[in-house]
Every structure is written in C-alpha cells, then in structure tokens.
Amino acid sequence: ADRYAVVGNPIQHSKSPFIHTQFARQTGQIICYEAILAPLDTFRATVDAFRQSGGKGMNITVPFKLEAYTLATNLTERAASAQAVNTFRFEKDGAILGDNTDGAGLVRDIETNLGVPLQNKRLLLLGAGGAAHGVILPLLQKQPAQLTIANRTVGKAQQLARQFADYGRIDTGHFLDFAGEHFDILIHATSAGLQNELPPLPAGIFTDVLLAYDMLYRPQLTPFLQSAQNGGARQVADGTGMLVEQAAESFLLWRGIRPETPAIIQQIRQMQS
Ligand code: ATR
Numbered sequence: 001a002d003r004y005a006v007v008g009n010p011i012q013h014s015k016s017p018f019i020h021t022q023f024a025r026q027t028g029q030i031i032c033y034e035a036i037l038a039p040l041d042t043f044r045a046t047v048d049a050f051r052q053s054g055g056k057g058m059n060i061t062v063p064f065k066l067e068a069y070t071l072a073t074n075l076t077e078r079a080a081s082a083q084a085v086n087t088f089r090f091e092k093d094g095a096i097l098g099d100n101t102d103g104a105g106l107v108r109d110i111e112t113n114l115g116v117p118l119q120n121k122r123l124l125l126l127g128a129g130g131a132a133h134g135v136i137l138p139l140l141q142k143q144p145a146q147l148t149i150a151n152r153t154v155g156k157a158q159q160l161a162r163q164f165a166d167y168g169r170i171d172t173g174h175f176l177d178f179a180g181e182h183f184d185i186l187i188h189a190t191s192a193g194l195q196n197e198l199p200p201l202p203a204g205i206f207t208d209v210l211l212a213y214d215m216l217y218r219p220q221l222t223p224f225l226q227s228a229q230n231g232g233a234r235q236v237a238d239g240t241g242m243l244v245e246q247a248a249e250s251f252l253l254w255r256g257i258r259p260e261t262p263a264i265i266q267q268i269r270q271m272q273s
Contacts, residue, residue, distance in 0.1 A: 002254075003034075005036045008038070008064060015243060018268075057253075060087070072096050082137065107138045118139065122182065124185070125189060137167060154173060179205075184210045185210055206228045240265055244265045
C-alpha cells in the first residue's frame with residue numbers, strides 16, 4: 001500500500017487518518033495513512049524520514065504550514081499565493097510539490113455542500129492571519145462582487161490587499177468600520193474562537209446574511225455562529241465541511257480521483273455530537 005501521513009504538533013486529535021481511510025475504502029484505493037507527531041524543531045527531518053521510508057505524500061497542519069512552504073521545491077499557484085502548504089506530493093525525481101487545498105476546500109463546502117454560489121456576492125472575511133491568507137485566492141477566483149477583510153490590526157489586512165491586488169480588489173478595515181454595511185456571506189478566520197472569544201462586530205451585521213461560516217470546527221456552536229444565529233443569519237456552518245473538502249482535494253492530487261464527501265461530513269458531525 002502507498003503510504004501517506006499527516007504531520008503536526010499536536011496531532012492526536014487529527015481527523016485526517018479517519019477521513020483518508022474512508023476515502024480510500026470508498027474509491028477502492030489501497031493506501032495507508034497515519035498521523036505523525038513532529039517535534040517543533042525537527043519538521044524537516046520528520047518529513048525526510050517519512051519520504052525515505054517510501055512515503056508518497058503528506059498533509060501538514062499546525063504549526064508547520066509555513067515551514068512546509070519553504071521546504072517544497074515546487075509550488076502550485078494557490079500554495080504560492082497562500083505562502084503556506086498543507087499538502088506535499090513526493091515526486092519520483094525527488095521534487096516535493098507543495099499545494100494548499102484549504103481555500104479550495106472552503107469554496108467547495110460553501111458552494112457545493114451549502115448551496116451558496118460565491119459569484120457576485122459581497123464577502124466579508126474576518127481575520128488577516130494565516131487562516132485568512134490561505135483562502136483569499138480561491139475566494140477571489142469565484143468573482144465575488146466584493147471582498148472585504150476586517151482585522152483587529154488593520155495594517156495586516158491592508159498588506160493582504162496589496163499582495164493580492166493582481167487578482168482582484170480587496171477592501172479593508174477594522175471590525176467596527178462596517179456598521180450599517182450589508183454583506184451576503186461572512187467568513188470567520190480569526191483565532192479568537194480558540195479561546196471561545198469573538199471579535200467585536202457591529203450590531204446588525206448578520207441581518208439577512210445568507211451564510212455565516214466559521215472556519216473552526218467545534219462540537220458546539222462557536223460564539224461567532226451563536227451571534228450569527230441570534231443576529232438573523234439565514235444559514236450558519238462550522239468548518240467540518242471545509243476540513244473534509246480540503247482532504248478530498250489532497251486525495252485528488254495524490255490519487256487522481258475525487259472522493260464523495262457528504263457521508264463523511266455527516267459521520268464526523270455525529271462523532272462530535
Ligand atoms: P491563524 O493561522 O489561525 O490565522 P494567526 O496567523 O496567528 O493564526 O492569525 C490570527 C488572527 O486572529 C489574526 O487576524 C488576529 O488578529 P491580529 O492580526 O490583529 O493579531 C486574529 N485574532 C486573534 N485573537 C483575536 C481576538 N481576541 N480578537 C480579534 N482578533 C483576534
């Protein structure tokens with residue numbers, strides 16, 4: 001069986017081995033997929049050892065996505081623009097292809113699973129850290145009417161806007177700058193939710209919102225999704241679908257076949273509840 005793995009620190013709670021094992025079963029592919037804990041200072045050695053032992057590809061998670069970006073010898077356009085890599089494919093000639101499937105996973109979850117096309121929609125992305133950075137290109141490629149990035153530190157949002165200027169216009173500001181504005185889709189990509197916190201959002205921001213999406217996945221409704229629901233958002237979703245869809249994109253890169261995701265998304269939601 002071809003070997004794959006997810007590498008991170010911590011890694012214990014990763015759902016990737018479960019997801020990829022289900023994908024393999026469903027598509028009749030014979031692979032083995034494990035979870036590897038890398039010490040914080042030996043990411044590179046961990047990757048090399050896995051490759052030397054016959055590994056064909058890896059997923060990379062927190063906190064190694066930037067290091068993975070520098071280790072890759074070739075980059076897909078979406079990985080280059082994200083400046084972060086969550087998928088390696090080890091090529092026969094020794095090259096390491098670095099890809100980033102997070103944004104594609106988010107877009108697919110929103111459009112295909114949740115049924116909300118992004119084209120011509122007004123999007124508000126909350127946060128300007130690594131998680132936000134990783135999804136900007138795939139969002140812009142869907143040609144939304146508007147992409148606005150709100151962040152606690154406005155300078156970081158402005159930097160992203162400059163960096164992606166060739167791909168499309170991005171408006172920026174602080175969270176509270178957008179009082180009275182209407183957006184169709186809100187995407188939460190700050191790390192505030194990890195502490196069960198929430199960025200300060202203007203009153204009324206969720207009124208008639210088609211979709212409030214939290215990139216975090218949590219057993220309970222996150223503070224962001226609670227506010228969204230209370231504030232009148234028509235649909236709310238956590239990052240479970242994105243998690244499974246980014247995995248499906250990686251599987252496609254490795255195996256040339258796209259697995260079906262809805263049943264697995266369901267299974268993970270059930271495991272959590
Ligand atoms: P990640 O990879 O999760 O995006 P990151 O690169 O450290 O992690 O970025 C964290 C993001 O969450 C940033 O947008 C950060 O805002 P700043 O750029 O102003 O630091 C945001 N963030 C973290 N804690 C927050 C909080 N309590 N309130 C609002 N924003 C917060």
